[in-house]
Amino acid sequence: MADTMADTIADSTAKLEINDAPGAPAPAPPKLQLDEETGEWVSKGELKKRLAKRAKKASKDKNKEASNNNNNNNNNTAGETKKPATPPKKEKVEDAPIDTDSMFKQGFLNEVYKERPVKPVITRFPPEPNGHLHIGHAKAIAINFGFARYHGGYTFLRFDDTNPEAEEEIYFTSIEDTVRWLGFEPYKITYSSDHFDTLYELAEKLIGLGKAYVCHCTDEEIKLQRGGDKGASPRFRCEHANQSVEENLGKFRGMRDGQYKPREAFLRMKQNINDPNPQNWDLAAYRVLNKPHHRTGDKWIIYPTYDFTHCLCDSFEEITHSLCTVEFFLSRTSYEWLNQQLVEYQPMQREYGRLSIEAKVPWSMLSKRKLKELVDKKIVRGWNDPRLQTLIALRRRGIPPGAILEFVNELGVTTTNSIIQMSRFEQTIRRYLERTVPRLMLVLDPVPVVVSEAEEFEGTELTIPFSPKNPAMGDHKIKFSKTVYIDRSDFREVDSKDYFRLAPGKTVGLLQAPFPITATSFTKDETTGLVTEVQAVFDRSGKKPKTFIHWVPAESAGSKKCEVRIYNSLFKSENPAGAEGGFLNDLNPESEIIYSNAMIESGFDEVRKRAPWPEAAGEDKLGKGGPESVRFQGMRVAYFAMDSDSTDDKIVLNRIVSLKEDKEKS
Ligand SMILES: [Zn+2]
Numbered sequence: 149m150a151d152t153m154a155d156t157i158a159d160s161t162a163k164l165e166i167n168d169a170p171g172a173p174a175p176a177p178p179k180l181q182l183d184e185e186t187g188e189w190v191s192k193g194e195l196k197k198r199l200a201k202r203a204k205k206a207s208k209d210k211n212k213e214a215s216n217n218n219n220n221n222n223n224n225t226a227g228e229t230k231k232p233a234t235p236p237k238k239e240k241v242e243d244a245p246i247d248t249d250s251m252f253k254q255g256f257l258n259e260v261y262k263e264r265p266v267k268p269v270i271t272r273f274p275p276e277p278n279g280h281l282h283i284g285h286a287k288a289i290a291i292n293f294g295f296a297r298y299h300g301g302y303t304f305l306r307f308d309d310t311n312p313e314a315e316e317e318i319y320f321t322s323i324e325d326t327v328r329w330l331g332f333e334p335y336k337i338t339y340s341s342d343h344f345d346t347l348y349e350l351a352e353k354l355i356g357l358g359k360a361y362v363c364h365c366t367d368e369e370i371k372l373q374r375g376g377d378k379g380a381s382p383r384f385r386c387e388h389a390n391q392s393v394e395e396n397l398g399k400f401r402g403m404r405d406g407q408y409k410p411r412e413a414f415l416r417m418k419q420n421i422n423d424p425n426p427q428n429w430d431l432a433a434y435r436v437l438n439k440p441h442h443r444t445g446d447k448w449i450i451y452p453t454y455d456f457t458h459c460l461c462d463s464f465e466e467i468t469h470s471l472c473t474v475e476f477f478l479s480r481t482s483y484e485w486l487n488q489q490l491v492e493y494q495p496m497q498r499e500y501g502r503l504s505i506e507a508k509v510p511w512s513m514l515s516k517r518k519l520k521e522l523v524d525k526k527i528v529r530g531w532n533d534p535r536l537q538t539l540i541a542l543r544r545r546g547i548p549p550g551a552i553l554e555f556v557n558e559l560g561v562t563t564t565n566s567i568i569q570m571s572r573f574e575q576t577i578r579r580y581l582e583r584t585v586p587r588l589m590l591v592l593d594p595v596p597v598v599v600s601e602a603e604e605f606e607g608t609e610l611t612i613p614f615s616p617k618n619p620a621m622g623d624h625k626i627k628f629s630k631t632v633y634i635d636r637s638d639f640r641e642v643d644s645k646d647y648f649r650l651a652p653g654k655t656v657g658l659l660q661a662p663f664p665i666t667a668t669s670f671t672k673d674e675t676t677g678l679v680t681e682v683q684a685v686f687d688r689s690g691k692k693p694k695t696f697i698h699w700v701p702a703e704s705a706g707s708k709k710c711e712v713r714i715y716n717s718l719f720k721s722e723n724p725a726g727a728e729g730g731f732l733n734d735l736n737p738e739s740e741i742i743y744s745n746a747m748i749e750s751g752f753d754e755v756r757k758r759a760p761w762p763e764a765a766g767e768d769k770l771g772k773g774g775p776e777s778v779r780f781q782g783m784r785v786a787y788f789a790m791d792s793d794s795t796d797d798k799i800v801l802n803r804i805v806s807l808k809e810d811k812e813k814s
Pocket residue numbers: 362363364365386387388389
């Protein structure tokens with residue numbers, strides 16, 4: 149009997165070993181499954197029964213509704229057979245890790261390589277250092293670094309620092325950190341500003357070729373030259389396009405030497421104003437900004453534009469495949485045109501679809517000024533607050549870099565932009581965590597349960613595997629104590645027939661504990677109305693309980709108090725900017741729910757010691773494993789990661805993602 153039971157030890161529960169309790173009965177480990185409707189762990193048989201019962205009820209309700217309709221319509225269709233409602237099919241959880249090279253082996257990126265099958269492949273990731281990276285950048289990083297790595301090449305991290313007005317030091321560090329966190333190592337870190345001297349010389353060369361001129365037109369005039377509103381009128385060049393090479397050179401040097409204020413003069417490329425592609429309509433190459441640069445200081449007051457700089461830097465670094473998002477598709481012509489005028493080495497630009505996540509309030513809808521206000525007024529916990537949508541925020545929240553890479557791969561790379569629902573992203577994270585992190589017991593809102601006549605088990609060590617599916621994760625021990633803590637939501641003062649957790653007179657299984665418990669009585673704080681303690685006894689009858697709940701031993705047995713933070717949408721509406729009295733009036737008061745008295749079992753110490761989790765993907769190799777790499781599944785609760793606010797004495801946990809999809813949209 150015991151042997152056959154042992155064979156059926158399954159998924160959701162672990163084998164229980166009682167190490168030093170003489171004469172203690174070894175309880176048969178039941179095969180437990182999660183009842184997704186109630187969040188309870190129940191036996192397979194019980195779950196089957198419940199599903200059948202619900203299906204029957206659903207079918208009955210449907211029939212009732214149908215017959216009501218029929219009666220209302222006075223249209224009795226007796227004899228029509230009603231289909232019984234079937235329980236919803238469970239989504240199959242894919243266990244195997246996704247091959248994160250698959251996107252290079254097939255599809256768009258494979259075609260790009262076949263167009264130019266060279267070795268070594270040299271790519272670049274060229275962020276502007278004017279903000280923190282978001283999920284779309286994760287795709288760019290995965291593509292650029294991954295493509296080169298897959299083909300045995302390397303990647304430059306190049307800061308496109310040509311706009312001193314927007315750049316700040318913190319962004320450089322944050323971007324570099326994020327690249328490493330995602331598991332990539334730049335071949336070299338370069339800056340567009342490294343090339344300011346060469347770029348300047350090439351600009352003079354372009355003027356010498358008669359392919360650039362200094363223009364003094366206003367924005368309004370330029371708009372008119374480019375066809376005016378909706379491009380309805382004919383396009384034309386201004387008089388400045390007719391200046392001689394010498395005149396242009398003189399004026400360009402004048403720009404450099406401070407003879408013009410910003411907007412009084414700028415250098416334009418002489419492309420093809422009659423071409424239908426707006427990227428050929430004499431784009432700006434250099435402008436006067438009169439701002440010091442964080443790397444070149446006061447040396448320059450003129451700065452090259454993106455259109456002038458990017459393609460040339462790609463050539464300087466001998467980039468073989470310059471991969472960017474589709475909004476640069478039209479720029480490909482100007483990219484190639486300028487390189488052909490000025491340089492020998494010709495890189496190849498190709499464009500893929502951008503990735504964004506559909507959020508209640510898209511990141512892009514909040515200006516940097518508004519975000520800064522949130523940070524400065526301490527409404528959020530800094531730029532990496534888990535409620536924000538930057539990669540540093542996702543990191544702090546505990547989302548593993550490996551899950552982000554899997555997500556990018558899973559979606560594949562094509563030339564179409566994709567806006568992905570948050571729920572799909574979360575499903576990938578959940579699946580990844582299910583496979584890779586250990587399980588622990590954590591109680592959010594603890595209520596003590598004093599089990600009488602349990603003295604003999606006080607201090608009994610229970611050995612619990614970290615994962616029911618993956619023995620390689622090992623196990624840990626917790627000590628039983630006669631006072632245990634369960635979640636407030638698992639106890640009811642008044643029992644009812646359709647309730648299967650703890651209530652007076654009711655028996656419930658404690659995951660891994662020697663026996664189920666039956667509640668006998670409880671005490672209550674009359675002022676708050678809250679239950680302060682439940683009294684219970686062991687049920688030693690051998691009868692298996694219908695439901696199992698999680699619990700933690702007392703602090704004296706090694707459990708620890710911790711603070712748990714659960715995050716929801718930061719704003720109430722989808723358009724905080726439109727809120728009366730300003731966007732701050734639209735803050736969701738429940739955007740951060742704190743459980744300050746939560747308790748975690750002692751196994752946490754080992755999980756913390758053995759971080760990073762996942763072990764297999766090795767966040768230590770994927771960049772440094774910070775506090776957020778201490779990840780686990782709180783059984784029946786959610787997935788959690790340690791927050792950077794944690795200290796040696798205080799544990800702070802963030803909810804990464806719930807165990808199953810939330811019905812409410814986040
Ligand atoms: Zn002009």
